Every structure is written in structure tokens, then in C-alpha cells.
Amino acid sequence: MDTSSAPTTGWLVRGKDGRLTAYAPGSDGVLRWTETRPGGPQWTGPEPIPGRGVLPYLSIAQGADGYVHLVSLRRSRLADGRTGTDVVYAVQYQSGLAVRDWYPLGSPYPNDPDLAGQIGLPSAVIDAEGSLHVFVRNAGGGVCGRAQVPSGKWNKWADLKGSGGVGTVSASLTPDGLMELLVPTADHIMRWEQETPGVKFERADDIPAKAAADSLSSERTGGNRLTHFWHDAGDNTVRAWRPTSDAAPLGNGAGTGPVALLRTPVDGHDCTILAHRDAATGRPALAAYPTEDESSGVSWTLTGEPCVGAPALAIDARGRVVMAAFGTDGTLRVTRQKDESGLAMEAWSRV
Incomplete structure (x- = not known):
């Protein structure tokens, strides 16, 4: 795998047949590992998904239909010798089956390759109607987005305004189908939201906090709410924020990249599971706390060997928490929740 671009999480996905699939950016494409049966423990892979010129970066979105959308940037040489930049996406309809060819979505600057080369890495989200939306930081530090309509056609790039943005856009969907951007x-932190599904984005109040670039992620935590998480730009510890509340610190463990998130019951209690790459050791670190009860305190537990990129979390076909990471040698490492109380995890296995 290639980790030269910004790290992402969300790369461990459960398909409609219950099997988990892991995706990683590689040289000129993507690498894929797939469970041989729901719940594992055996996997196939790595299998290459070719993508000439596709950067070593992935944003992954999955809809209710189980389809997995892989979104990235592709660079290519133009006839005049300059470099062209396109947002591209590919679709996998079923676990382990072939992925459709990469489809270009262009950029907000179709007639200016130099400006197109300044856009940020894309983020993807599937709306309540099953349509794919992609967002990029534009050349001015604001946000531009392009949306697929239910017929499958694509709207033009829309400028959502804003300025001064750094890093990658964070795109997420609330429980009632509304998109939010940070x-x-x-x-x-700049923020956009929708009042109702299908309407244009409106600029919401800024969040008065300093977040490290490329570290934002979100989870549905109650009612129609999202809780947003990031690493503080100063000390790299994790913060959690919801509207009408202050950003709450979550323990003393400093980390890098985005925080992997998973909301699931643990011993009958509604919990939010978090994982990140520890800043000091490079090892994966795991934490959990009662959902939306940040005041209860969070302790981070180091686990496994040093990793690259960001860890990922998922629930397997047997209802167990699964944590995955890529070792410094590029191999996929996986650990699953033990069949006992609490959040005890098995020994890591190398795929």
C-alpha cells in the first residue's frame, strides 16, 4: 500500500452478504482484501483494482443498497504538456466481485488545469435517496461539491463558498438523511448543513476550535444528531463536539490522522468506540465511552504493532467489533472482539 497522501478511515466495509472488505490505496490503483465467509477468519487478497494515475488516497461511501463507492483524484498529462486533475470514482456492487472502471467527474475548474491542480482530496457521502455526493476544498480554501441525481446523471459543480480551509472536507449524513460538511x-472549523433533504447547503455557525487538518470524522450518536471528532491542532488529543456544546476532550492519548468511529452496544450499554494511530508509538489505540457522555472519561489502550495511515472499525456478521490496521510492512492486520463481556479484543492476526 502507498501512504504518501492524507490518511483516511472508513476503509473496512461490510457488504450485503455480511463479508467484510478492506481497501487500501496502492500504486496506480487500490488493493482489496475480502473475507472468504461472513465473520472470517480467512481472507482473500490483496487483489489489485487498477487505476492508472489515481492518487494513493481513498474516500469510501456505502449506501443502503450495499454498493461501495471508491472516490479519489486522478492526475494525467494533457495534450499541452500540463497536468490534468479529475475527481474519479469506481463502484463495487457485491463483495469480492469486479469493480467498475473509474469514472471521471472533472473538477470545479474544467478550463484551468492550474487551478484544478490546487483542489483538495475528495470526500464522499451517500444521501438518503442513494445518490453519491463528492466534495473538495477548492483553490480558494472554500468548498465545492458535485451531486448525482436519482436518475444517475450528475449535476454541475456547485460552489458552497467559504475560505481559508485546510486539509480535507469531512462529509457525513445525519440519521434523518441530512448532510453536514466540516x-x-x-x-x-467551517460548517455547512441542510435544513431538509435535497435542498442546498447553508453555512452554519463556525466551530470555535482548532482541528488538525485531515483529522475530522463524525458519528450518529442520538436523535438526529451527529457528534464530530478531531485531533486538536495543538496537543493532538481527541475532541468531541455537538451543536450547543463545547468541544470536549477525550482522554490524554495524542493521535494522528482521523479517528475511526463506531456506535454499538457493549454489555447492553450504548457506547461509542474510537480508534486512532498513537502519535508517540505509531501503534493503534482503542477507547470506548457511553455515547454522548464525554464527561465519563476516556482511557486509550495501545494494541498491536506500529501501523501506517489510520485504523478502521466495523461490526462483522457475528456482531463483533473488528479493528483493522495496516502494518508498516503494508500487510493487513485484524483483531476481533472476544466472545466475553466488555470490549476485550483477540490477538491480532496478519492477513
């Missing part, structure tokens, strides 16, 4: 700046 982008960090040097001294605050």
Missing part, C-alpha cells in the same frame, strides 16, 4: 481553518 472543514478546518487555522483558527476555527
Whole structure:
């Protein structure tokens, strides 16, 4: 795998048949590992998904139909010798089966390759109607997005405005199907939201916090709410935020990249599971706390060997928490929740 671009999480996905699939950016494409049966423990892979010119970066979105959308940037040489930049996506309809060819979505600057080369890495989300939306930080530090309509056609790129953004856009979907976007700046986090599904985005109040670039992620935590998480730009510890509340610190464990998130019951209690790459050791670190009860405190537990990128979390076909990471040698490592009380995890296995 290639980790030269910004790390992402969300790369461990459960298909409609119950099998987990792991995706990783590689040289000129993507690598894929798939469970041989729901719940494992055996996997196939790595299998290459070719993508000439596709950067070593992935944003992954999955809809209710189980289809997995892989979104990235592709660079290519133009006839005049300059470099062209396109947002591209590919679709996998079923676990382990072939992935459709990469489809270009262009950029907000179709007639200016130099400006197109300044856009940020894309983020993807599937709306309540099953349509794919992609968002990029534009050349001015604002946000542009392009949406697929239910017929399968694509709208034009839309400028959502904003300025001063750094890093990658964070795109997420609330439980009632509304999209939210966050982008960090040097001294605050810009935010956009929808009032109702299908309507244009409106700029919401900025979040008065300094987040490390490329570290934002979100989870549905109650009612129609999202809780947003990031690493603080100063000390790299994790913060959690919801509207009408202050950003709450989650333990003293400093990390890098985005925080992997999973909301699931543990011993009958509604919990939010978190994982990140520890800043000091490079090892995966795992934590859990009662959902939306940040005041209860969070302790981070180091586990496994040093990893690259960001860990991922998922629930397997047997209802167990699964944590995955890529070792420094590029191999996939997996650990699953033990069949006992609590969040005790098995020994890591190398795929």
C-alpha cells in the first residue's frame, strides 16, 4: 500500500452478504482484501483494482443498497504538456466481485488545469435517496461539491463558498438523511448543513476550535444528531463536539490522522468506540465511552504493532467489533472482539 497522501478511515466495509472488505490505496490503483465467509477468519487478497494515475488516497461511501463507492483524484498529462486533475470514482456492487472502471467527474475548474491542480482530496457521502455526493476544498480554501441525481446523471459543480480551509472536507449524513460538511481553518472549523433533504447547503455557525487538518470524522450518536471528532491542532488529543456544546476532550492519548468511529452496544450499554494511530508509538489505540457522555472519561489502550495511515472499525456478521490496521510492512492486520463481556479484543492476526 502507498501512504504518501492524507490518511483516511472508513476503509473496512461490510457488504450485503455480511463479508467484510478492506481497501487500501496502492500504486496506480487500490488493493482489496475480502473475507472468504461472513465473520472470517480467512481472507482473500490483496487483489489489485487498477487505476492508472489515481492518487494513493481513498474516500469510501456505502449506501443502503450495499454498493461501495471508491472516490479519489486522478492526475494525467494533457495534450499541452500540463497536468490534468479529475475527481474519479469506481463502484463495487457485491463483495469480492469486479469493480467498475473509474469514472471521471472533472473538477470545479474544467478550463484551468492550474487551478484544478490546487483542489483538495475528495470526500464522499451517500444521501438518503442513494445518490453519491463528492466534495473538495477548492483553490480558494472554500468548498465545492458535485451531486448525482436519482436518475444517475450528475449535476454541475456547485460552489458552497467559504475560505481559508485546510486539509480535507469531512462529509457525513445525519440519521434523518441530512448532510453536514466540516472543514478546518487555522483558527476555527467551517460548517455547512441542510435544513431538509435535497435542498442546498447553508453555512452554519463556525466551530470555535482548532482541528488538525485531515483529522475530522463524525458519528450518529442520538436523535438526529451527529457528534464530530478531531485531533486538536495543538496537543493532538481527541475532541468531541455537538451543536450547543463545547468541544470536549477525550482522554490524554495524542493521535494522528482521523479517528475511526463506531456506535454499538457493549454489555447492553450504548457506547461509542474510537480508534486512532498513537502519535508517540505509531501503534493503534482503542477507547470506548457511553455515547454522548464525554464527561465519563476516556482511557486509550495501545494494541498491536506500529501501523501506517489510520485504523478502521466495523461490526462483522457475528456482531463483533473488528479493528483493522495496516502494518508498516503494508500487510493487513485484524483483531476481533472476544466472545466475553466488555470490549476485550483477540490477538491480532496478519492477513
